[in-house]
Amino acid sequence: MSPQDDLFETLREWQAPPASEAAKERILATVEEEMTQPGFALRNWLPLQLLVAQVRVVQSEIWLASLFVMALGAWLAISYREGASLVLTLTAPIIAAWGMALLYNEDIEQMMELERATPVPSSLLLLARMTLVFSFNVGVGTAASSVTQAFLPGLGVGELLALWLTPMALLSAGAFFLSVLTRNSVLGGTASMCIWIAYHLFQQDMAVITLDPLWITLAAILAAAALIAIEVRLAWEGI
Amino acid sequence: MAATDEQLALNVQQGDKYAMQQLVLRHADRLTGYLYRMVHGDRALAEDLLQETFLRVLRGIEGYTYPRPFKPWLYAIATNAARAHFRRADTRRTASHESFELHPSQTANPEYQLERSQRARRVTQALASLPDHQREAIILFYYEELTIAEIAAVLAIPEGTVKSRLSIARRRLRSALELEESTHVTTG
Numbered sequence: 001m002s003p004q005d006d007l008f009e010t011l012r013e014w015q016a017p018p019a020s021e022a023a024k025e026r027i028l029a030t031v032e033e034e035m036t037q038p039g040f041a042l043r044n045w046l047p048l049q050l051l052v053a054q055v056r057v058v059q060s061e062i063w064l065a066s067l068f069v070m071a072l073g074a075w076l077a078i079s080y081r082e083g084a085s086l087v088l089t090l091t092a093p094i095i096a097a098w099g100m101a102l103l104y105n106e107d108i109e110q111m112m113e114l115e116r117a118t119p120v121p122s123s124l125l126l127l128a129r130m131t132l133v134f135s136f137n138v139g140v141g142t143a144a145s146s147v148t149q150a151f152l153p154g155l156g157v158g159e160l161l162a163l164w165l166t167p168m169a170l171l172s173a174g175a176f177f178l179s180v181l182t183r184n185s186v187l188g189g190t191a192s193m194c195i196w197i198a199y200h201l202f203q204q205d206m207a208v209i210t211l212d213p214l215w216i217t218l219a220a221i222l223a224a225a226a227l228i229a230i231e232v233r234l235a236w237e238g239i
Numbered sequence: 240m241a242a243t244d245e246q247l248a249l250n251v252q253q254g255d256k257y258a259m260q261q262l263v264l265r266h267a268d269r270l271t272g273y274l275y276r277m278v279h280g281d282r283a284l285a286e287d288l289l290q291e292t293f294l295r296v297l298r299g300i301e302g303y304t305y306p307r308p309f310k311p312w313l314y315a316i317a318t319n320a321a322r323a324h325f326r327r328a329d330t331r332r333t334a335s336h337e338s339f340e341l342h343p344s345q346t347a348n349p350e351y352q353l354e355r356s357q358r359a360r361r362v363t364q365a366l367a368s369l370p371d372h373q374r375e376a377i378i379l380f381y382y383e384e385l386t387i388a389e390i391a392a393v394l395a396i397p398e399g400t401v402k403s404r405l406s407i408a409r410r411r412l413r414s415a416l417e418l419e420e421s422t423h424v425t426t427g
Contacts, residue, residue: 016272016382018268019286019289023289027293030293031256
């Protein structure tokens with residue numbers, strides 16, 4: 001197919017004007033002004049742009065569900081003082097894992113088809129999306145822990161954070177990994193939830209939450225990082 | 240040797256104002272033509288969208304990855320600016336009267352002017368009869384002379400889809416132009 005066919009000459013009957021000198025001068029002035037603004041460099045910082053852009057892409061249900069469940073967890077923890085740490089330790093990683101699992105579904109996949117044609121690699125978009133949701137969950141979890149601690153002074157915030165933060169990272173990465181691999185968000189979320197609940201059910205003393213080294217040491221963080229790296233690689237290959 | 244678009248874009252990323260000016264001056268005329276046809280011959284609107292396009296380029300310059308071809312990236316931004324305008328304004332997409340204006344070089348002979356104006360009107364109306372996605376492909380292919388691969392990059396669609404859109408649009412255009420021709424003959 002070549003533009004030099006029979007339609008070419010016919011279509012060329014409709015001539016378009018060039019840009020007027022006034023328009024060019026206006027654009028050059030606007031561009032000059034824009035580039036001299038102090039915030040120009042920061043506004044064009046790619047990571048920030050990516051994060052802002054991805055806020056619109058992530059389903060609103062994920063934000064709302066995180067807020068709701070964390071608030072419920074904090075309320076239950078305060079109401080049932082004995083099991084305060086259990087409630088937050090159970091809920092925070094699960095809701096985070098579900099949020100991460102739901103990040104990857106068929107709609108997102110179609111959208112990423114389009115985004116693959118944009119200058120930003122899809123793996124970077126995926127990382128931005130994960131960072132956003134995980135940061136949000138950490139923020140909400142920290143707020144819930146702080147509120148709980150305010151009502152239950154005997155419980156340290158640091159102690160509460162330690163109980164759920166690392167499991168949250170590992171379960172979230174695992175849930176997301178499964179949903180990318182199987183293209184099934186429900187499977188990713190359910191599997192992570194089952195693992196976490198089963199782990200607690202098989203603990204000998206439910207009243208005292210203790211975590212095995214698997215959940216709290218560097219090994220867990222490294223495992224989460226490895227899973228995320230594989231996910232990004234899978235997304236890059238368009239699995 | 241003059242810097243390539245891609246090198247200039249790289250310099251803009253580092254805050255080089257001169258490089259941005261070069262990109263504006265290099266592409267303003269062609270891009271105005273593209274936007275002018277995209278908005279059915281409204282020159283003032285085309286120039287507004289031209290400004291918006293370059294502002295978007297500037298604000299999104301960090302999203303450009305060297306040495307990816309700059310031109311399709313630029314046209315993708317211009318296309319999105321035009322689409323966003325239509326979405327915002329819910330504009331009636333009719334051909335502007337200005338579309339049949341002629342340039343000074345073409346106005347010497349009144350008969351030539353009239354004939355040329357009528358031919359331009361037929362083309363404009365035929366193009367306006369196409370769905371937006373087909374019209375975009377036709378304008379990029381015939382007026383901007385972009386390759387299939389470049390059009391695919393601009394419209395973020397596979398090359399096969401570009402070919403099929405062009406093929407259907409060409410059939411429709413031929414039909415529309417023949418219809419206009421016959422109407423012109425019978426009513427004239």
